[in-house]
Structure formats: structure tokens, C-alpha cells
Amino acid sequence: MSERSLAIGALAKATDTNVETIRYYERIGLLPEPKRTSANYRAYGQDELVRLSFIRRARELGFTIEQIRALLDLANSRDNDCCTVDALAQAHLAEIESKLSDLRALRRELRDLIGQCQRGKIADCQILAALSPR
Amino acid sequence: MSERSLAIGALAKATDTNVETIRYYERIGLLPEPKRTSANYRAYGQDELVRLSFIRRARELGFTIEQIRALLDLANSRDNDCCTVDALAQAHLAEIESKLSDLRALRRELRDLIGQCQRGKIADCQILAALSPR
DNA sequence: GATTGACCCCGTAGCAGCTACAGGGTGCAG
DNA sequence: CTGCACCCTGTAGCTGCTACGGGGTCAATC
16 A cells, blocks of 8 residues: 555554445445556555544444534535534534433332342242343 | 134234234244134233233333343243342443443533534534534 | 224344354464 | 455345235124
């Protein structure tokens, strides 16, 4: 691979991404098809490194692929104002808040369940009883 | 359908489950294959109603299918002590705790991001900048 | 008795976001 | 020149459903 380009494995290492995942992103059009070497190996440049890093970071923050697609589109229309970006982030934050409260409710129910364990026999298990219909 | 048995649609209604989901549970062996009427319709009894209610309740509490399979197996060995049930529930609780703290971290990062929006042009968008590699 | 509509059957494919093969080709070090 | 690490494509798998397409059945109404 030439001085200024990365093979898929190197790109993978640099972005802490699975090789298969990179090919997957290409297949779904999230990453552009890169140049190829004479041996048909993918040859990535700095642009792709930057783009993939962005994608991975956004994934870490829990943005979906479609949200990321939108963010990347927005990032390219540099004259627009950034309210749309803010709105996307806000919407995502709202989703997270709602997941958080679901999980908190769930935790409470589970804690209640577990609190009832008296280390007896299955036949008397309060956890199973609590799960069973009344 | 006879007096004491339910068609799949009735079972679905009674347990607030999608008909397709019931057939899916049967396919993966979570529900047993029920008797059939002469017209080859599934005919469910009380046992299946109870079992499916249990499954749905456990799903609501976020147990995976495999965890539920284990719980159902345990429930059938009524002489064992119920520490295993407790352990399963504890493990599930631990997973929830860890998801909760991931989500809280994520929320903080997103809030920080959003706090930086100055309603300017995309070219100066701090949110996009924060997502981009350094 | 024919028609309508709501129900049932089966099998398969789709969703997200990867991951993991199988069955090959390439590049380089010893 | 042999071995190994890497690369290629294409397809199937994962979880937990959901949604079809193309049929059969049942009960009521006309």
C-alpha cells in the first residue's frame, strides 16, 4: 500500500472498527467506494479516515445509521444554519431520556422481585410467582 | 372453537400479544405445539395461556428469550432451590445497571454537545466539530 | 346456497447493525 | 518457494419480532 493510503485493515485499526463493519458501511452507502490498487485492494485516504472516525464517534453516542447519514449530509451543506443539527441532537437526547426512565422503572421492578427471594425451594419461589399471572 | 379452548387470535388478545409473535414463539420452541382442530386451527388451553402470560411479563421486564427459557425450565424443577432463579434475576439487574450508567454517560456527552449550539452556520457548528476527529 | 368478512394456515423475507463464515487471490519475509 | 497474514466477494447468521403473499375456513346475512 502506498505512503499516503491505508489498506482496509490499517483503517480498521486506526478507527477501532471491524474490517467487516467497514465493508458493511460501504455496502449501505455510509462510506463511499474507495479507490482500488491494481490487486483490487481498497485504498483509503485521509478523507475516509476522517469520515469513518466521525461515524464511529456518532455511533458511540448512540446515533442510528440514518441519523448519522443526516448529520453527514448536513455537514456538507456548510451554508445552512445549524439548527437542524441541534434539533437532531435534541431529538436523540429525548430518546435517551425516555430509555433511561424505562430502565429505571424496570430496575425498580426487578429489585422488588429480588428482594423477595427467601432462598427456599422453587415451588415457593416468589420471583417466579411474581412473574406468573395472578 | 370449543368452550374450553382458544384460537390463536383469542390467545393473542388475552395476552396482548401479536398473533405472529405467538407463532414465532412456537417456531423457536418457547411455546409447545398446541392441539389442532379438524380444520388445522391451533387450539390453546389454560396451560398455554399461563405460559404465554409468564413469557410476556418476563419480556416486559427485559429478560431475553434465552433467559426466559431458563426460567421456565427452572420453574419445572420444583424441588431445586431457587438460588438459580435469584441469580438469573441478579444478573439481569446487573445488566440493567450497566446500561443505565452507559446511558447516563451518553446523556452527559450529548448535553455538553447541545450546550454548544450557537445557532450559527454549519461551517461553525460546534456539535459537528465535537463529533469530528481532532 | 352464495357471498361477504373476519379469522386461520404456511412460508418467506424484512428490520438494525453488525459478525462470521467459505472459498478464493495477493504480498512479503525467511 | 513456502508459509502466513492480509485482502477479495458473497452469503448467512444473530435478536425479537413484524409483514407480506397466497391460500383455506367459518358464521352470518341476503
